[in-house]
Amino acid sequence: MLVIENLQARVDAEDGDGRQILKGVSLKVPAGEVHAIMGPNGCGKSTLSYVLSGRDGYEITGGSMSFDGQDLAEMEPEERAAAGVFLSFQYPVEIPGVPTLTFIKEALNAQKRLRGEDEVPAPAFMKLAREAAAQLGISNDMLKRPVNVGFSGGEKKRMEIFQALMLQPKFLILDETDSGLDIDALKVVAEGVNALRNEERGMLVITHYQRLLDYLKPDVVHVMAAGRIQETGGPELAHKLEKEGYDKYAGEAA
Amino acid sequence: MPAVKETIEDVRQLESDKYKYGFTTEIEQERAPKGLSEDTVRFISAKKGEPEWLLEWRLEAFKRWTQMKEPDWAKVGYPPIDYQEAYYYAAPKDAAKYKSLDEVPQELLDTYKKLGIPLKEAEVLLGVEGAEASAAEARNEGSQRKVAVDAVFDSVSVATTFKEELKKAGVIFMPISEAVHEHPELIKKYLGSVVPVTDNFFATLNSAVFSDGSFVYVPKGVRCPMELSTYFRINAEGTGQFERTLIVADEGAYVSYLEGCTAPMRDENQLHAAVVELVALDDAEIKYSTVQNWWPGDSDGKGGVYNFVTKRADCRGRNSKVSWTQVETGSAITWKYPSCVLKGDNSQGEFYSIAVTNGRQQADTGTKMIHLGRNTKSRIISKGISAGKSDQTYRGLVSVHGKAEGARNFTQCDSLLIGDTCGAHTVPYIECKTPKATLEHEATTSKLSEEQLFYARQRGLDEESAVALLVNGFCREVLQELPMEFAVEAQALLKVSLEGSVG
Numbered sequence: 022m023l024v025i026e027n028l029q030a031r032v033d034a035e036d037g038d039g040r041q042i043l044k045g046v047s048l049k050v051p052a053g054e055v056h057a058i059m060g061p062n063g064c065g066k067s068t069l070s071y072v073l074s075g076r077d078g079y080e081i082t083g084g085s086m087s088f089d090g091q092d093l094a095e096m097e098p099e100e101r102a103a104a105g106v107f108l109s110f111q112y113p114v115e116i117p118g119v120p121t122l123t124f125i126k127e128a129l130n131a132q133k134r135l136r137g138e139d140e141v142p143a144p145a146f147m148k149l150a151r152e153a154a155a156q157l158g159i160s161n162d163m164l165k166r167p168v169n170v171g172f173s174g175g176e177k178k179r180m181e182i183f184q185a186l187m188l189q190p191k192f193l194i195l196d197e198t199d200s201g202l203d204i205d206a207l208k209v210v211a212e213g214v215n216a217l218r219n220e221e222r223g224m225l226v227i228t229h230y231q232r233l234l235d236y237l238k239p240d241v242v243h244v245m246a247a248g249r250i251q252e253t254g255g256p257e258l259a260h261k262l263e264k265e266g267y268d269k270y271a272g273e274a275a
Numbered sequence: 276m277p278a279v280k281e282t283i284e285d286v287r288q289l290e291s292d293k294y295k296y297g298f299t300t301e302i303e304q305e306r307a308p309k310g311l312s313e314d315t316v317r318f319i320s321a322k323k324g325e326p327e328w329l330l331e332w333r334l335e336a337f338k339r340w341t342q343m344k345e346p347d348w349a350k351v352g353y354p355p356i357d358y359q360e361a362y363y364y365a366a367p368k369d370a371a372k373y374k375s376l377d378e379v380p381q382e383l384l385d386t387y388k389k390l391g392i393p394l395k396e397a398e399v400l401l402g403v404e405g406a407e408a409s410a411a412e413a414r415n416e417g418s419q420r421k422v423a424v425d426a427v428f429d430s431v432s433v434a435t436t437f438k439e440e441l442k443k444a445g446v447i448f449m450p451i452s453e454a455v456h457e458h459p460e461l462i463k464k465y466l467g468s469v470v471p472v473t474d475n476f477f478a479t480l481n482s483a484v485f486s487d488g489s490f491v492y493v494p495k496g497v498r499c500p501m502e503l504s505t506y507f508r509i510n511a512e513g514t515g516q517f518e519r520t521l522i523v524a525d526e527g528a529y530v531s532y533l534e535g536c537t538a539p540m541r542d543e544n545q546l547h548a549a550v551v552e553l554v555a556l557d558d559a560e561i562k563y564s565t566v567q568n569w570w571p572g573d574s575d576g577k578g579g580v581y582n583f584v585t586k587r588a589d590c591r592g593r594n595s596k597v598s599w600t601q602v603e604t605g606s607a608i609t610w611k612y613p614s615c616v617l618k619g620d621n622s623q624g625e626f627y628s629i630a631v632t633n634g635r636q637q638a639d640t641g642t643k644m645i646h647l648g649r650n651t652k653s654r655i656i657s658k659g660i661s662a663g664k665s666d667q668t669y670r671g672l673v674s675v676h677g678k679a680e681g682a683r684n685f686t687q688c689d690s691l692l693i694g695d696t697c698g699a700h701t702v703p704y705i706e707c708k709t710p711k712a713t714l715e716h717e718a719t720t721s722k723l724s725e726e727q728l729f730y731a732r733q734r735g736l737d738e739e740s741a742v743a744l745l746v747n748g749f750c751r752e753v754l755q756e757l758p759m760e761f762a763v764e765a766q767a768l769l770k771v772s773l774e775g776s777v778g
Contacts, residue, residue: 078725097732099732099737102732102733102734107733116744131734
């Protein structure tokens with residue numbers, strides 16, 4: 022599903038001398054699997070999520086990334102979204118004046134148009150929204166409010182998962198979805214993510230901590246440091262990291 | 276949101292045909308001799324068969340105008356206008372009534388079609404005999420909202436729809452040139468009573484040479500049964516358009532009026548100096564909405580309409596209310612400050628504005644709220660969006676006089692910058708001569724953020740749609756004040772106006 026090979030990228034800088042962040046990341050996430058990427062601050066985890074989703078400001082300097090056989094680097098962000106790549110943002114963005122449901126409906130229909138599908142009829146959309154909202158404990162009032170405006174950190178993260186439930190992407194990248202969540206909110210969000218889990222859908226879960234992984238139970242855990250995957254293992258690797266920290270990889274980061 | 280409904284294909288198409296209203300209609304024009312003199316004024320007045328008093332009124336205005344100086348305080352720059360190089364009157368020949376649809380010049384019908392004017396009843400609009408009855412029948416079957424249209428084609432109001440229905444309600448809605456003959460007492464009483472002949476350079480010019488426009492009178496206690504609408508269009512080469520609109524809402528009356536404007540593409544600049552006067556008596560309410568989409572000139576700043584407009588409402592009566600809502604995306608130069616004079620106690624004035632400038636457009640626009648009566652209230656919401664190499668200024672005055680105890684004003688001016696070659700300026704003037712008033716002013720300037728754009732695109736919206744969505748969100752408080760038909764049109768217009776502004 023997602024195949025990343027020796028991916029290298031740097032941040033664009035005005036002087037043309039950007040810092041190299043990704044120094045050869047290789048990773049394969051087959052359909053149906055949940056992979057976690059753990060690592061210290063500044064190791065390149067968030068950069069990886071932005072490069073995968075096509076944010077401006079990064080230059081790919083080597084390697085490749087493909088999704089269902091399509092070269093992601095050749096695609097606009099909205100084309101990647103329509104192909105099924107969804108990024109749950111670490112810091113969801115506020116969009117004043119645009120009601121949440123309007124935003125999602127526009128996005129869903131835009132994706133469907135790009136895929137050559139029919140737009141979703143309003144009643145079906147509303148039914149979907151009610152179900153997803155109930156699952157995540159989101160009030161009607163919240164759906165009418167402008168996107169993320171005045172939401173708490175936890176509410177924003179919950180809204181990201183709500184959007185994923187509505188858009189039904191093929192692949193989810195969760196960028197520190199657990200940050201800013203108290204334990205109850207974490208549980209609700211994790212249940213939302215688990216509801217999305219199925220044999221066709223892949224996930225890449227980026228996190229510092231193992232507590233989200235306790236709920237999500239990833240199939241594979243990668244440790245990332247200094248712009249590379251340093252170690253790959255099963256769920257037990259997350260527990261080991263929780264105990265031992267990232268010091269072991271500090272040498273690589275230098 | 277309908278603004279983002281277009282498919283990518285449509286957007287591409289629009290790109291090549293960005294100003295879709297830019298076409299010229301080849302119909303015979305009857306024009307006044309070039310230039311402006313007492314003779315021009317007499318010519319126009321004679322063309323319209325005006326009574327002596329109106330000719331005198333015009334000549335008085337002309338005399339004053341020759342002694343006035345063009346204002347230069349606005350933050351706009353343009354080469355000096357040679358007022359002798361323009362034509363001050365152009366009428367489509369045979370603009371009178373038609374016996375049947377066959378007599379209506381095909382070009383005229385095509386023009387309406389291209390304009391997308393909601394003319395299900397072109398016949399009615401063009402004054403074809405017998406059309407009104409059959410159209411009214413058809414209307415009763417459908418449940419869509421009714422809008423009466425008065426189209427001003429160059430200088431002459433071509434026709435007014437729904438006349439019969441309005442007549443039943445006692446509402447007068449007709450070209451002002453007709454009203455001069457049919458309701459001289461009303462015209463004499465109200466014309467120039469809000470914007471005096473000597474008010475300002477452009478208003479005085481208009482008073483001397485105004486060609487046509489709409490007149491509305493809603494009698495006591497009547498709620499106008501439908502929205503009234505006028506479409507203005509400058510067509511003839513080198514003609515200035517000087518409409519004059521007068522709306523009077525008598526005690527307890529209500530009317531909602533929509534004004535839409537377009538102009539064809541021309542290399543030279545076209546002058547447009549309109550005057551709009553609104554009078555609201557006791558407990559009356561007028562809602563005036565404008566979507567202005569005059570030709571803005573090309574990307575090098577060549578051509579385009581100079582839009583120098585005086586719009587003012589007189590809230591004469593107690594508890595009267597006037598609401599201006601405008602979406603301004605066109606014109607090369609805009610100089611426009613729709614105002615409310617709040618004379619009656621408890622009267623209210625509102626100004627909701629979206630102004631978009633792109634390319635080389637320049638706009639200096641805002642409002643004036645003059646509080647004279649007690650407990651008068653005003654509310655100003657202004658959303659300015661600058662893109663390209665454009666420059667935009669919000670200029671507003673809130674003035675509270677000594678007797679206006681209990682007056683309240685709330686002003687919010689937000690500017691949004693797209694790109695880094697445009698400018699936004701806010702110039703609020705506030706005068707308050709009583710300690711018993713409450714004034715609030717909020718202003719923000721922000722840039723369309725790359726973060727927001729990326730967020731929307733990650734969810735599947737292409738760049739143009741994402742910009743449109745963000746801008747619609749920015750303008751939401753104003754868009755929701757617009758009547759339904761206009762809101763849809765306005766959102767589409769915002770999108771088209773901002774094409775190519777990012778990236």
